[in-house]
Amino acid sequence: MDLKFNNSRKYISITVPPKTQTMSPHIKSVDDIVVLGINLSRFNKLTQFFICVAGVFVFYLIYGYLQELIFSMEGFKSYGWYLTLVQFAFYSIFGLIELQLIQDKRRRIPGKTYMIIAFLTVGTMGLSNTSLGYLNYPTQVIFKCCKLIPVMLGGVFIQGKRYNIADVSAAVCMSLGLIWFTLADSTIAPNFNLTGVILISLALCADAVIGNVQEKAMKLHNASNSEMVLYSYSVGFVYILLGLTCTSGLGPAVTFCSKNPIQTYGYAFLFSLTGYFGISFVLALIKIFGALLAVTVTTGRKAMTIVLSFMFFAKPFTFQYVWSGLLVVLGIFLNVYSKNMDKIRLPSLYDLINKTVEMRKSRTLAQTV
Numbered sequence: 001m002d003l004k005f006n007n008s009r010k011y012i013s014i015t016v017p018p019k020t021q022t023m024s025p026h027i028k029s030v031d032d033i034v035v036l037g038i039n040l041s042r043f044n045k046l047t048q049f050f051i052c053v054a055g056v057f058v059f060y061l062i063y064g065y066l067q068e069l070i071f072s073m074e075g076f077k078s079y080g081w082y083l084t085l086v087q088f089a090f091y092s093i094f095g096l097i098e099l100q101l102i103q104d105k106r107r108r109i110p111g112k113t114y115m116i117i118a119f120l121t122v123g124t125m126g127l128s129n130t131s132l133g134y135l136n137y138p139t140q141v142i143f144k145c146c147k148l149i150p151v152m153l154g155g156v157f158i159q160g161k162r163y164n165i166a167d168v169s170a171a172v173c174m175s176l177g178l179i180w181f182t183l184a185d186s187t188i189a190p191n192f193n194l195t196g197v198i199l200i201s202l203a204l205c206a207d208a209v210i211g212n213v214q215e216k217a218m219k220l221h222n223a224s225n226s227e228m229v230l231y232s233y234s235v236g237f238v239y240i241l242l243g244l245t246c247t248s249g250l251g252p253a254v255t256f257c258s259k260n261p262i263q264t265y266g267y268a269f270l271f272s273l274t275g276y277f278g279i280s281f282v283l284a285l286i287k288i289f290g291a292l293l294a295v296t297v298t299t300g301r302k303a304m305t306i307v308l309s310f311m312f313f314a315k316p317f318t319f320q321y322v323w324s325g326l327l328v329v330l331g332i333f334l335n336v337y338s339k340n341m342d343k344i345r346l347p348s349l350y351d352l353i354n355k356t357v358e359m360r361k362s363r364t365l366a367q368t369v
Contacts, residue, residue, distance in 0.1 A: 035051075035052075035055070035280050035281055035284045036055075036277060036280060038051070040052075040284060040288070045288075048288055049288075049289065051281075052281050052284050052285040052288070052289075052297075053285075053297055055277070055278070055280070055281030055284075056278060056281045056282055056285065056297055056298065056301055057300075057301050057304065059274040059275070059277045059278035059281065060274070060275075060278040060298075060301050060305070061301065061304060061305060061308060062270070062274045063271060063274040063275045063278055064137070064141070064305040064308070064309070065308065065312065066267050066270055066271040066274065067129075067132070067137070067271055068132070068137040068309060068312075069267060070083060070263070070264070070267050070268065070271065071132045071133065071137075073260070073263055073264075075256060076256070076264070077132070077133035077134075078133060079249075079252075079253045079256060079257070080126070080129040080130030080131075080132060080133050081126055081129070081130060081240060081243070081244060081249060081253075082244065082249070082250070082253035082254075082257070083129050083264075083268060084122070084125050084126040084129045084130075084240060085237065085240045085241060085244065086264075086265065086268045086272070087125065087129075087268060087271065087272045087275075088122075088125075088233045088234075088236050088237040088240060089237055090268070090269060090272035090273070090276075091229060091233040091272060091275075091276060092229075092230060092233045092234040092237055094229070094272070094273070094276045095226050095227075095228075095229035095230030095231075095233060095234075096230050098226040098229070098230075099226040099227060099230055101226075107227060107231065108221040108222060108223040108227065109217050109218075109221045109223045109227070109228070109231070110221075113213075113217050114231045114232055114235050115235060116213060117210065117213055117214060117217065117228075117232045117235075118231075118232050118233070118235035118236040118239060119236075119239065120206045120209055120210040120213065121206075121210060121232050121233065121236045122236045122239050122240055123202065123203065123206035124203050124206045124207040124210055125203075126203075126240065127199045127200065127202050127203035127206070128140065128144070128199075128200060128203040130199055131196045131197075131199035131200040131203065132196075133196070134193035134195045134196025134197075134199065135193070135196035135197070135200065136309075137305075137306075137309045138306040138309050138310070138321065139181060139182065139196075139200075140196075140200055141302050141305055141306055141309075142177070142178065142181050142306070142324075142325060142328055143178065143197075143200045143201070143204060144200075144204070144207075144302070145174070145302055145328050145329075145332060146174040146175075146177075146178055146204065146328060146331070147204055147207055147208050149171055149174055149175060149178075149204070150201075150204050150205045150208040151208040152167065152171050164338060166334050166335070166337055166338035167334075167335065167338045169331075169334050170331040170332070170333075170334035170335040170338065171331065172331075173327050173328065173330045173331030173334065174327075174328055174331035174332075176324075176327055177324045177325065177326075177327030177328035177330075177331060178324075178328065180320060180323065180324035180327065181320070181321060181324035181325065181328070182197060183320075184318050184320035184321055184324065214228060214232075229276075282298060285297060303325070303329070306321075306325065
């Protein structure tokens with residue numbers, strides 16, 4: 001941009017460079033949305049939507065399949081923390097590679113903040129992975145859908161927040177759905193263990209906190225996603241490594257995985273890679289179309305994950321899973337509706353009655369004519 005001053009006529013001439021002109025390397029176009037090297041800005045909205053949805057479904061369905069496949073291997077269920085250690089190592093490498101591709105490689109968020117974020121990340125992913133040693137995969141997915149419950153409880157008891165009827169109804173539906181699903185699982189699942197419920201509940205609590213901490217830190221310090229991934233997962237890797245070393249859990253896990261390198265390290269690499277790619281498409285979906293559509297797509301993906309889990313892995317089934325799952329989906333819809341009341345207008349009872357009366361009048365008039 002060029003500024004020209006003229007003292008005689010006292011005006012300022014501003015020249016804006018054309019779009020084809022190269023911008024400064026430190027300035028990124030706000031219109032460009034690049035995911036895995038694909039510039040989505042070159043496509044129309046419909047094509048962008050289909051690319052993002054395809055990315056979310058493909059990568060996260062593979063992610064879920066590999067996660068359950070790893071834990072279905074005989075003898076691996078007690079090594080959930082070691083899988084998390086390997087996953088954190090891969091995520092750190094992916095974050096480092098991505099960070100090298102951007103211009104500004106400085107760390108903006110303080111180290112103390114990363115220590116807190118890393119601790120919460122370890123709690124979220126480590127407890128979630130470990131819970132699969134005690135729960136069916138569909139039960140774990142259903143619990144993951146209900147992050148609203150610990151968020152609301154924390155808001156009430158810590159911040160004194162008040163919620164509207166839609167939020168309360170959403171939490172009630174999710175709670176009833178979870179209880180129903182868990183009772184069904186405890187009745188027919190031979191490997192059900194209450195320890196798994198406790199672990200996934202603690203993972204949910206950590207997940208409910210970490211989102212707020214990450215968002216606040218990234219906005220306050222203007223940090224990139226790649227920086228957040230690199231430092232939070234690398235610090236978390238150190239935490240888990242120290243924990244496994246102190247509890248003597250590292251040696252047996254390394255010995256077991258070295259005997260089955262493809263089924264453990266090979267699957268863990270693909271498991272980590274697909275998870276890393278999947279979140280990239282979710283973030284792009286949020287940026288282009290907003291959280292409402294993103295939640296709808298990810299909820300559909302989770303439902304598909306549960307269906308495929310029953311198809312590919314033998315496990316007992318009851319229709320109580322279906323009804324309780326629908327209750328959870330209803331709770332998710334109510335939560336999304338509560339956050340987007342200005343965008344989503346559901347018809348009231350008064351509107352429905354008026355519409356019915358008008359339809360009857362039009363039918364009567366048509367018959368008269």
